[in-house]
Amino acid sequence: MSSAFINSLIMFYVHCVDLESREKTDPESVHIINIDIQDNQEEATIGAFMICDLCTLVRTAQLQLIMFIAANVNP
Numbered sequence: 001m002s003s004a005f006i007n008s009l010i011m012f013y014v015h016c017v018d019l020e021s022r023e024k025t026d027p028e029s030v031h032i033i034n035i036d037i038q039d040n041q042e043e044a045t046i047g048a049f050m051i052c053d054l055c056t057l058v059r060t061a062q063l064q065l066i067m068f069i070a071a072n073v074n075p
Contacts, residue, residue, distance in 0.1 A: 008034050031058060 015032050033054070037047035 004036065008036070 012032060012034060019030060019032075035047060035051060037043050
């Protein structure tokens with residue numbers, strides 16, 4: 001396994017531990033997405049736009065699913 005992959009697993013584990021340690025007040029799904037971005041201005045800018053696009057796509061998919069479920073619920 002590459003060191004980048006191992007580092008990704010470590011970061012995933014750290015975030016999971018953090019989420020598990022928080023007070024559970026409202027059970028909601030959480031998306032954990034690991035994106036490798038090089039530490040320079042150009043890559044950071046490109047990465048920021050890509051992450052914003054990804055978040056928009058995830059939110060749109062969630063809204064579409066909610067509308068689908070609402071439209072198919074039998075009264």
